[in-house]
Amino acid sequence: MKNIPFKRLGLVAVLFLALQSHAWAHAFLDHADPKVGSIVTGSPAVVKAWFTQELEPAFSSLQVTDAQGREVDKKDMHLDDKDKKLMIVSLPPLTAGTYTVNWQAVSVDTHRTQGHFEFTVK
Amino acid sequence: MTTEYLILARAVHFGACLLFFGIFAFDRLVAAPILRNDRIEAAHFWRSRLRLFSLLLLPVMLISGMDWFVLVAMNMSGQLPQLEVLKTVWLQTQFGTVSQIRLLVWFAAMAVVASMFSVKLEDRFPKSPAWLQFLLGGLLLGSLAWAGHGQEYSRWHLGADVLHLLMAGLWPTGLLPFAILLRRLSRAPEPAMVPIIHLVRRFSALSLASVSLLTLTGIINARYLVGSLSNLFDQPYGRWLLVKIFLFCVAIAIGAINLLRLKPKLSAADSTAQARQVAAAQLQFNVQTELVLGVIIVMIVAVLGILPP
Numbered sequence: 001m002k003n004i005p006f007k008r009l010g011l012v013a014v015l016f017l018a019l020q021s022h023a024w025a026h027a028f029l030d031h032a033d034p035k036v037g038s039i040v041t042g043s044p045a046v047v048k049a050w051f052t053q054e055l056e057p058a059f060s061s062l063q064v065t066d067a068q069g070r071e072v073d074k075k076d077m078h079l080d081d082k083d084k085k086l087m088i089v090s091l092p093p094l095t096a097g098t099y100t101v102n103w104q105a106v107s108v109d110t111h112r113t114q115g116h117f118e119f120t121v122k
Numbered sequence: 123m124t125t126e127y128l129i130l131a132r133a134v135h136f137g138a139c140l141l142f143f144g145i146f147a148f149d150r151l152v153a154a155p156i157l158r159n160d161r162i163e164a165a166h167f168w169r170s171r172l173r174l175f176s177l178l179l180l181p182v183m184l185i186s187g188m189d190w191f192v193l194v195a196m197n198m199s200g201q202l203p204q205l206e207v208l209k210t211v212w213l214q215t216q217f218g219t220v221s222q223i224r225l226l227v228w229f230a231a232m233a234v235v236a237s238m239f240s241v242k243l244e245d246r247f248p249k250s251p252a253w254l255q256f257l258l259g260g261l262l263l264g265s266l267a268w269a270g271h272g273q274e275y276s277r278w279h280l281g282a283d284v285l286h287l288l289m290a291g292l293w294p295t296g297l298l299p300f301a302i303l304l305r306r307l308s309r310a311p312e313p314a315m316v317p318i319i320h321l322v323r324r325f326s327a328l329s330l331a332s333v334s335l336l337t338l339t340g341i342i343n344a345r346y347l348v349g350s351l352s353n354l355f356d357q358p359y360g361r362w363l364l365v366k367i368f369l370f371c372v373a374i375a376i377g378a379i380n381l382l383r384l385k386p387k388l389s390a391a392d393s394t395a396q397a398r399q400v401a402a403a404q405l406q407f408n409v410q411t412e413l414v415l416g417v418i419i420v421m422i423v424a425v426l427g428i429l430p431p
Binding site (some may be wrong): 017026056057058059104106109110111112 | 154194198200201210211214215216217269307428430
C-alpha cells in the first residue's frame with residue numbers, strides 16, 4: 001500500500017511531461033512583419049518583430065540595413081506599449097531592394113540572443 | 123570564462139540563500155520546539171551556531187550577489203562591466219529592480235543579526251530574531267524566482283518556482299543543520315536519546331512534506347520549461363535536468379532508508395542503547411551523503427539557470 005502514492009506521483013509526472021507545452025525560456029524571434037524572407041510591394045512604414053519572451057528595451061535592438069550594410073531605419077526602436085514581446089522600428093520610404101533586419105533581444109530573464117532575417121521590397 | 127564565473131557566482135549565491143533560509147526554517151520548525159524546555163548545553167550550542175551561520179552567510183550572499191549582478195550585466199550588454207552599463211541594469215531592467223529589493227531585505231537581515239548579539243534584546247524578545255530571519259531568508263530565497271526562468275510563463279509557473287526554492291531550503295538544505303545538531307546530541311557524554319528521537323521524528327515529517335512539494339513543483343516547472351519528454355533527452359537543458367532528477371531520486375532513496383529503517387530502530391521501545399547508537403551513526407553517514415548530493419544539485423541548478431530550455 002505504501003508504494004501507491006509514489007506510483008500515482010510517477011504517473012502524474014509522466015502525464016505532465018507527455019503534454020506538449022510552450023518551452024522557450026530565452027527570447028527568440030517568433031514572427032515578423034514584413035514576414036521573414038518575404039517580398040512586399042511598396043515600402044513598409046515599420047518593421048515589427050515578435051519574440052517568444054518579454055524584452056528588456058535598454059539592451060534590445062532592431063536595425064534595418066540595405067544591401068550595402070547601411071542602416072536605413074529611423075533609429076527609434078521601441079517596445080509596444082501593450083505587448084512587451086514586440087519590437088518596432090520605423091522606416092523611411094524604401095527603394096526596391098533586399099533589406100536585412102538585425103535583431104538583438106535581451107529577455108527579462110537576462111539572456112541575450114541575436115539573429116537576422118531579410119525581406120525584399122519590390 | 124564569463125559563463126564559468128556566472129555558474130560559480132550563481133551556485134554560491136543560491137547555496138548561501140538556501141542555507142540561510144534552511145537553517146532558520148530548521149530552527150523554527152524542528153530544533154526550537156525540541157530544545158525549548160531543554161536546559162542541556164545543546165540549546166546554547168545551537169543558538170551560537172545560528173549566530174555564526176548568520177555572520178558567515180550574509181557576507182557570502184552579498185559578495186556572490188554582487189558578482190552575479192556584474193556578470194549578468196556583462197551578459198546582457200555584451201560589454202565589459204562599465205559603470206554606465208551597471209547603472210542601466212540596476213535602474214532599467216527587471217533584474218535590477220529585483221536586485222534592489224533583495225538588497226533592502228539583505229540590510230534588514232543584517233540588522234536582525236546585529237540584534238542577535240544584543241543581550242538586552244535577546245532577553246526581551248528571545249524568539250523574534252529567529253522568526254524574522256526565517257521570514258527574511260524566505261524572501262531572499264523565494265525572490266530568486268524573479269531573477270530566472272520562473273517569471274516567464276504564468277503566475278502558476280512563478281508560484282511553483284517560488285515554492286520549489288523554499289522547499290529546497292527545507293530539504294535537502296535542512297540536512298546540514300540536522301546533521302550538526304544530531305552530531306552534537308549523539309556525542310554528548312551520555313547521548314540524550316529522547317531529543318534525538320524527537321529531532322528525527324520532526325525532521326522526517328518536514329522532509330516528507332518538502333519532498334512531496336518539491337516533486338510537484340518540479341513537475342510543474344519542467345512542464346513549462348522543458349515542454350515534452352523528448353526535450354528531456356534531446357536538449358542540453360533537458361539532459362542536465364535528468365541528471366538533477368536522478369541525483370534527487372538517489373537522495374530520496376537514502377531518505378527512505380532513514381525513514382523506514384533507521385527511524386524505527388531509534389524510536390523502538392525494545393531497541394538497546396547500543397543498537398540506537400549504531401542507528402544514529404548510520405543516520406549521520408547517510409545525511410552527509412545526501413548533503414554531498416545536495417551540493418551537486420545546487421551546482422546543476424546554477425548551470426540550468428544559464429541554459430536555454
